[in-house]
Amino acid sequence: MDFNFTPEEEAFRDEVRAFLDENLPENGTRDMEAVAEFQRRIREKRWVGFSWPKEIGGGGGSIMEQVILKEEMARRKAPALGACFMGLAWVAPALIEYGTEEQKQRFIPDILDGKYQWCTGYSEPGSGSDLASLQCRAVREGDEYIVNGQKIWTSIAMWSKWMILLVRTQTDVEAKHDGISCLLVEMESPGLTVRPIKNMAGGDMFAEVFFDDVRVPVENRLGEENQGWKVTVSALAHERSSISEVYGLTRSLERIKVLAKSCHRNGRPASEDPGFRSRFARADARIEAMRLNGMRFLTKQLRGEPLGSETSINKLHRAQLEIELGELALEIEGGLGVLVQGDSAVPDDGLWQRHALSWPEVVIGGGTPNIQKNIIAERVLGLPKD
């Protein structure tokens, strides 16, 4: 056990720090132009797609270097590493593993440059947690697939140029995971309609997407026909340290600390209330556990040991913590917790009210807590499937 870094790793950390000193936008993420310029420069450093092979424009960074880069970026609240979130998170990794040479050339540079957005068409009205039951249909006709059906909860569909789409290309299959294919679809294709859905916070970040005889060239299929499940769930060689998440949660906790000193309970600062103190500490211990769990996963990865479903541990912690921190903050605010941004008496400019209305992005968006528990119970503990 040793939590120190090698001189080479420390040198890389210094390089990142020096870069951030020089290039970090002054106004955080508010000034869009400054953020774009910053992202152009980290792209030049090859820190976007840092883990990917150099041949395809990645940075060829080692796992430890990725961790250090992420850590320094998070420490300084830097803008995201690259502008094309979903493209970077799973489209490009799938392209790297399953794409044709031509597909790679066509899409990966744009994803690295953040030229446009990608969205993800997996969920359907009848297929959420049970994703493999999906029904959106694609029938092959010559060099094209004709797509009919519907997707839902498609984040940023209205601002995306491309979609990574899962469709059913075969219906008479034994296992529902078979017969699914993965297509890359232009959002401007004729027959494709996007209808935004308003969420409980009042924003419209996701949408329904309808397919009415949408034609997709066969060359835009990613991976083999009927092998789409494998393509999209393939274990991506990601670094699993949860660093950015831990920094985000730590920052929330620090803000709660300040909030608790300014809010009152029975005429005393809320921070003196033993119940609140205990809940603060409980969250603090769990965030630290997440950080350390991440380091244990990382150590396994570095030793070349297989990393399995235990990473669901941190997903569940994060889901619970996102909810709990929002609840704790609103309870600390007491009566004022009912106000929202724009009211002159709302604490912290309504930050916690926004938080209390946004946790589903984390808690539901990436697989629900029940599904994570199933994964652990079945794949780690060896209990029967339900």
Place this chain on the structure above:
Amino acid sequence: MNFGFTEEQELLRAEVRKFLDQNCPLEEVRKLCETPEGFSRSLWERMAELGWVGLTISEEGGGVGLGWVDLVVVLEEVGRSLFPSPLLSTVLAAKAVDLNGTEAQKSRWLPGLADGSRIGAVAITGDEGRLDAAGIALEGRPDGDDFTLDGEKLLVMDAQNADILVVAFRTGSGEEDLSLAVVERSAKGLNIEPHRTMDLTRRMGRLHFDGVRVSADALLGSAGSAWAAIEHLQDCAAAAVCAEMVGAAEGALKLTTDFANQRVQFGQLIGRFQGVKHPLAEMFIDIESFKSLCYYAAWLLDECSPEAPLAVSRAKAYASESFARIGVDSVQLHGAVGYTWEYDIQLYLKRAKWARPAFGDAEHHYQRVAKLRGF
């Protein structure tokens, strides 16, 4: 950066586990619980020969000179097996001498502790297991350079079997009036009365001091300045108990998972019901998490880091809270057989009841975390 064990440590773990599986399965544990001493002298001697008792004792003191991270490996396995022995107490007593004693004191007491011929115990908390300075009530009256102790100490782990007791006492009312001394079992005026404990694998006792004389050369460190040392020992103890909790909680999870994979109701394995499998998944998540906290705390203790107290409190708070629930849930998930004396799961529930308050319960440590984090 490396948050894992070395090959030597993994080897040590495998050896300890094999030794305990072969020599002290749960049937044997139950038999030992019925004996007056509550542990096996012969196994104790063999463990000492293997170097496990003296693992963390300095080499000059006759030990192996390893750290708390290595100890964690042994204690996890000891906890998993609910192995009854005065290991924890002996290790802590030796730590107190090692860290605070003079050369003369070390050579007087450490070799016997390291080779297992003498058993140690620590009486470093207040009554009701209080951990703050003000909670330490035992009074020592100065008498020249010596002290005379009058009063009592409750809840002393392995008191009844101990030859060497490390005792915290006070000579005045403040934090700067606390001292630490070694009292030998043979001391005149010392009377040891066993407690009756719920967890029969864990022996505890009550010390009565009736004019027990502590000579100046038995004082660990200088008189009146022991609070920092006592607090540090409490942290070492809490981290050690956490390591046992990791193993014991894994033991409970394993028994319950095995049961869920074999018991059929409504025509299917009960492990298929989410009301069963989700609590088991939650246990796993919690164990892995307080395990991470525990390892890190042990490492910081070895590094003498000022961050260690915070790390220890995070670990013990989380462990106390969740192991207690694991004890209850795992009995409940067994149904009625879980309530029988015959089934082993109840042994783990009882261990959880012992471990929860030992060197600070969840509430104590959460409050300490809040304070150390500046909340």
